[in-house]
Amino acid sequence: MIPYSTQTINDDDVEAAIQVLRHEWLTQGERVDRFETDLASYCGAEQAAAVSSGSAALHLACLAMDFGPGDVLWTSPLTFASTANCAMHCGGSVDFVDIDPATGNLSVADLERRLEEAGQKGRLPKIVIPVHYGGQSCDMAAIAGLARQYGFRVVEDAAHALGGRYRSRPVGSCAYSDCTIFSFHPVKSITTGEGGAVVTNDAELAARVRRLRSHGITREPDGFSGEASGPWYYEQAELGFNYRLTDIQAALGSSQLKRLDGFVAARRGLAQVYDRELADLPLSRPESAVDAESSWHLYPVRFPEGAHQRRAVFEGLRDAGIGTQVHYLPVHLHPYYRERGFSPGDFPQAEAFSSSVLSLPLFPGLTSGQQARVVDALAGNLPTPGPSGGLHSTV
């Protein structure tokens, strides 16, 4: 079976993890510090705080911004559930902004309209989380402009977009946001098995995330409110979690990060082949935004006849040994969110996109032979693009 995505691990990665296993320290330590430095430097940001998953990164980013009961967070309905769940974990609430079907990213026009309405009702969001769908950055300059005007914080969900660029800066530079979160799940740009990070230029925010990832405990004498009873002393200043990354994972992450640009180049090359080979098929291919260079996490295609055609193609490809995936079921239509008042029709662009989209296999190790199989199987499961005139010309 050709998967829609999978990790790329080489001997250097294996060796990096083994080296840690042969030493005495396994959990969060020096290698985590080094991975954080490597990641921040790759992104051109000042700080990175590594955590146990992208979902943990979202949760802690919100907590570190004092998001809580009574607060509202807005995001895209075309994302993985955890982009919305982070609001619920903090005891706040979530609402969504519909997407621009050209990119799958949150629609800035819609965001602006919704902010104007919410401003009149006095129900503005405290945090907005734009999701860089498929690895292509949202229009961050426009979102940052609205953030200044309406006073909300911006957390970029760049789980797809490590290695991508926006206005010639790496995604994660946080030039237009308060922080950016990444995921290192095996299908993402680089992997640590499970893992994530909050990247930011705000040292205080990073320090708060680091405290929260380890139970809310501080060991820095500067941060004590009480009297240290000895060198063993530490304090729990607030309620946190165990969201730590291990040194084993961090060593793997630093090793993977060295090859990130190569991974993205391989993904881009494969995307260009799809662009060329699928050009004559009756489907729509991903569109590129002017300011963004995608990391090509996904290659989502859409079928003009919608849900029934998508299902037939999914099944046809599965029977040919090819895995594809739907990114995403609209978050607001999961039972959990329906019970909280959302229903079909609330975000029509996201719903239409979701019902007709399929992500084709795309990962650095996809061979040209495998990619040719995907293209052939797709062509075999779609109506043939005959010369204009169709039936009439075949006599």
Ligand SMILES: *Cc1c(COP(=O)(O)O)cnc(C)c1O
């Ligand atoms: C993968 C992903 C996450 C969650 O990351 P985990 O590391 O799996 O917790 C969040 N948002 C988006 C858009 C993702 O793709």
